[in-house]
Amino acid sequence: MTKSPVIDPRRTLTLRDVSEASGVSEMTVSRVLRNRGDVSDATRERVLEAARTLGYVPNKIAGALASQRVNLVGVVIPSLSNMVFPEVMTGISETLEDTGLQPVVGVTHYSPEREESVIYEMLSWRPSGMIVAGLEHTDAARAMLAQAGIPIVEVMDIDGAAVDSAVGISHYRAGRQMADAILAAGYRRIAFLGTMMPNDHRARKRLQGFEEVLSRTGLALADREFYSGGSALLKGREMTAAVLNRSPDVDFLYYSNDMIGAGGLLHCLDRGIDVPGKVGLAGFNGVELLDGLPRKLATMDACRLEIGRRAAEIIAAKHPDGIIGGEVIELFPTLQPGDTIRRG
Amino acid sequence: MTKSPVIDPRRTLTLRDVSEASGVSEMTVSRVLRNRGDVSDATRERVLEAARTLGYVPNKIAGALASQRVNLVGVVIPSLSNMVFPEVMTGISETLEDTGLQPVVGVTHYSPEREESVIYEMLSWRPSGMIVAGLEHTDAARAMLAQAGIPIVEVMDIDGAAVDSAVGISHYRAGRQMADAILAAGYRRIAFLGTMMPNDHRARKRLQGFEEVLSRTGLALADREFYSGGSALLKGREMTAAVLNRSPDVDFLYYSNDMIGAGGLLHCLDRGIDVPGKVGLAGFNGVELLDGLPRKLATMDACRLEIGRRAAEIIAAKHPDGIIGGEVIELFPTLQPGDTIRRG
DNA sequence: ACGATGGCTGTTAGCGGTAACATAGGCGAT
DNA sequence: ATCGCCTATGTTACCGCTAACAGCCATCGT
Known part of the structure; x- marks a missing residue:
């Protein structure tokens, strides 16, 4: 002016x-x-x-334009309101701290279209790298990432094809592993309780692995119950009540995440149900919240902190000139039996 | 090249x-x-x-430089790992959604120095506005914000002087209000359990208001216990155990947040303590987690969603040319007595 | 027929920095 | 003194895009 x-x-x-x-x-x-x-x-x-x-x-805008260098790393995640992604963020931030790189978060609410637009928006700021949750994206999003000419790390999951690098666990295998443990403990009438979201691919893969093991033993899920939205702890109680009413003979409740699992556990304890004698329970994630519960829920930790760290390391690694990339790092979650599965 | x-x-x-x-x-x-x-x-x-x-x-970098317009809004918060700030973020995102503005998050871990550097870093991208948690900042940070020539909204707290606009509640008053309710219910030997963090100014202000009411009634805190780090739920249990051991005659436990309050509640129920008859409990925040607990903890909601929305509205409002700003919006939390305070 | 009008497209000059190169002294070695 | 070389500083030419303005052409009223 x-x-x-x-x-x-x-x-x-x-x-x-x-x-x-x-x-x-x-x-x-x-x-x-x-x-x-x-x-x-x-x-x-x-x-x-x-x-x-x-x-x-x-003015970094001018500086970035002149130097063709931007100290930003885009991080695209589905949500901030469950404990899991903030912890991945923590791992990322920690590791990026002394590299001069700075994470910028975008949230997709589990919508592929939103994800595509968030990725587009971020790439238009020409970040030095991108960390994106999951391997499932729209074709356009995948193409943009592939063309961007920067390191791309897809995190959380490794069951599928990565655009560039990937760091995560096999949710499919995690599901199998939990099924093995449950069967080994002698449970047979097993119900699944989880999210409705069709775009929670990781929960889907866990369930798939889980069911495969069951069917190989000649079993099938005795019941299943889905939810969406609301307080996960409360939903866990409600779903558990519904399942136990509908199928009084189930002897195990497998939850797609720890929060609803914790709700289920509280419900069972309220009702005076013998856990893990009559009914066993297991969740997924290994959230620290569980440490404060009256009884420790069986779970598998998803290596969230480690995933964040490794992803950030890949971005920060100055692959000088020749962009190498293409690493796929598989981490292995450990089963934490807690107090809600009968001990062999 | x-x-x-x-x-x-x-x-x-x-x-x-x-x-x-x-x-x-x-x-x-x-x-x-x-x-x-x-x-x-x-x-x-x-x-x-x-x-x-x-x-x-x-390339938005070039575009922004040429047009002198950036569609970014900086959001500076202490942490992502407790439920409160993600919810503020949700309110902000929602409201910004259809304005073309995009939030960019920075995390300070309750460190004033980190906050200063995050603010500096963000301002160097010339955002269209800034939303910063709290009213307490280093002098340098305050000066930068004041000079930036963009709308600044300080959120969560209104007990103090704002750089520009502010949206929040009076934590001081919230503390007083809770003390009034507790005293009205007849409790007299009251303990406080909270965070150690010297930079959690809002918890400090609540405690200050709380103690003022007590002392005006001729009372003082019967005991106090602080923590830092770790699983809040578990810490809540441990602190509660410690207090009840040390001061077996306390009849009320006032927690600085719901998460440790929930831990305390679980501990009391485990021990078979009559709640709220023998011991009453109250927390702060109104996190939805509480809905799934065996008994509903008394709390006050902090209007988090609403704070996010109102802050974003102030930023998005095209105060055409003449920057007005300087609004201070006070929201009023409601006391939710739950099941852990004796009903009058 | 003619200027006025309006829709569509092009030209020019930056935005505020930085890479790359140029330059001015100062100093020791020859 | 001459040269080379290093240190400290300045100059020039962009980076990729957009504001502002300048054309050009068809259409329209009179």
Whole structure:
């Protein structure tokens, strides 16, 4: 607006302002503020002093455009409201901390279309890398990621084809493993309780692995119950009540996540049901919340922190020039039997 | 690197590529992609087709620099791992959704220094607005925010001086209100259990209000216990056990958040303590987790969703030219007595 | 027929930095 | 003194896009 030479006191400052205030060229100021190249101590002091008193904040937009370098890493996750993704974020942040890279979060609410648009939006800021939850994306999203020319890490899941790198666990195998443990403990009439969401591919894969093991033993799920939305703990209670009413003879409840599992556990204890004698329970995730429950729910930890760390390491690794990528890192969750499965 | 005229197939695309592929000027392409200005339908189609087949993703860095407009809103919060801030985020996202603005999250881990650096980092991207949790900041951070020339909204708390606008509740008053309710129910030997963190100013203010009411009635806290880190639910149990051992005659436990309150409640129920007859309990926040507990913990909701919404509305409101700002919106939490305070 | 009008497209000049190169001294070795 | 070389600083040319303005052409009223 103001093209007049009159100095607008509310105009935001530029390098030129600092340069004039300290009597050196803009380039020198730039060098001081980025700690790059040789600058004499006297000059450095003068510049820093000027920048400080003016309250100069550099414009990274201009800097990024000129240098073709952006210190941002896009992180695309389905949700922030269940404990799992925040913990992945923690792992990412920790690891990125001393690399100068900064995570930027986008949330998709489990919608593929939203995911596509979030990815598009993020790529338009030309980040140095992208971390995306899951392997399932729209074709357009996959194409954009593949073309972006930056490291891409798909996290949480490794059952499928990755665009570039991947870090996660096999949910399919996790489901099988839990089924094995449950069968080994002698349970036979097993019910599944989980989310309705058709786009929660990881829960789907766990269930698939789980059912495969059952059917190979000549069994099938005795009952199943789905939910969506609401307080997971409360939903867990309600679903459990529904299942136990409908199928009084079930002897095991397999939940797609720990939160509803915890609700189910509380319900069983309320009803005075013998856990794990009459009914066993298991969840998934290994959330620390469980530590405070009256009885420890059987679960499998999803290696969330570790996944975040490893993903960030891949992004931060300066694959100098030749972008290598294409790593797939499988982590192995451990079964935590807790107190809700009969001990062999 | 490649200054040669040879086309690098991995070079990222620019407007020029789309312009050449569709036979119109860059400017026209830009207009099509932004839906701005008049473009004939035929041209529009041709451009969109070209952009789609090439897989062009605009460079917002260049766009932002040229237009001096950035569709980002910085959101600075202490943590993602307790349910409260994600819910504020939800309110913000919802409201920003149809404004073209996009939230960018930064996490401070309750450290003022980290907060300062996160704010600096964010301002250097020249966002359209900033939403920052709390009113307590370093002098430098406050100065940067004040000088930024964009709307600033400080959220959660209104007990103090705002840089620009503020949306939140009075935690001081919330503490007083809870104390009134507890005293009214006849409890007299009251203990406080809360976080150690010196930078959780809101918990501090609640406690301050709480103690003021007690002391005005000639009472003082019968005991107090602090924690930091770890599973809040478990910590709640442990702290509660410690307090009940040390001070067997307390008749009320006031927790600084619902999560430890829930742990405390579970502990009391385990021990078969008469709640709320012998011992009453109350927390703070109104997290939906509580709905699934065996007994509903008394709490006060912190209006988190609403705070997020109102803050985003202030940012999104196109205060055309004349930046008005300076609004302070106080919300009023409601006391939810639940089942853990004796009913008068 | 003619300027006025309006729809559509192109041209020019930056936005605020940084890479790359150029330059001015100062100093020791020859 | 001459040269080379290093240190400290300045100059120039963009990065990829958009605001602002300048054309051009068909249509329209008179």
